[in-house]
Amino acid sequence: MIPAMPTDSGTPRRAPRAPAGAAVLREDVTDAIRTAVFEELAAVGFARMSIEGIARRAGVGKTAVYRRWKSKLSLVLDLVSAVAVQGLPAPSTGSLYGDVRALLEVAAHALRHPLASQVIPDLLVESARNPEISDAIKAALLDSQQGVAAVVVREAVARGELPEGADADRALDLIVGPLYWRLVVVRGGLPKGYLDGLAKAAVAALKA
Incomplete structure (x- = not known):
């Protein structure tokens, strides 16, 4: 039984019912x-x-x-948008090298996932034909990562590891770009020490 709720005048009124036939x-x-x-x-x-x-x-x-x-398009756009909302976690290790290395580790894990390694290239091809997919992919693969790169650069500037005005977009290119090329485009493996060397090279390039 639905309990009665008082009105301003003191007269009881019924709580609203859920619409008949509403789907859960x-x-x-x-x-x-x-x-x-x-x-x-x-x-x-x-x-x-x-x-x-x-x-x-x-x-x-x-x-x-x-x-x-x-439709299948709205379904895929919804999923891609959900990925964009989650984004990559911003590392906070206390050093530029540590942050870059941590970011590479997370990105490598995501890109090596068997579904991601097949789904992302296919959606990138489709994005050339469909502006809606293109915008969603940009939000999922670029905008969220740009936000993480901006945090890494900002904290490095605050610690004095990078000069004022350091470019977050350039940082993203240097950090994730080579990894994406190797894992998604070339589909090569990651030799022992590869991420360490890539992190050192990216940090050196950012400080140059």
């Missing part, structure tokens, strides 16, 4: 669909991906997908 979306189903999208993207790419394939992989009906997203 189960979070476990939503999570299963999101996981299926990444797996489907990795398996067949955006162009060949379908709502039917996503639903089948998630073990749900197509209706469950369409109740949450109107």
Whole structure:
């Protein structure tokens, strides 16, 4: 029974009821669909991906997908935007080298994930044809990382390790650019000590 609530005049009134027939979306189903999208993207790419394939992989009906997203494009844009919101954690080790090395470690872990290594290149190809995907990818892959790079540079300037006016965009290019090239474009491995050497080279270039 819904309890009565008093009004300003003292006359009891009923608490509002939920709209009849309102759908409650189960979070476990939503999570299963999101996981299926990444797996489907990795398996067949955006162009060949379908709502039917996503639903089948998630073990749900197509209706469950369409109740949450109107199309595969809106679904992918939602997922990419969620990645952008999460972003990379800003390291705070107390030194420029430590921050750069920590950032490389996190980025390398993300880029080596089997889904990311296949999904990101495919979406980058699609972004050349679709401005909406392009904007979402830019937010997920660039804007959030620029924010982290800006924190690293700002703290290094405050410690006197970098001069005033150090460029965060240049820092991002020097830190993540070579790693992305090696792991995503060339698809090479990371030899022992590679991240240490890359961190030292990036720090030296930033101080030059």
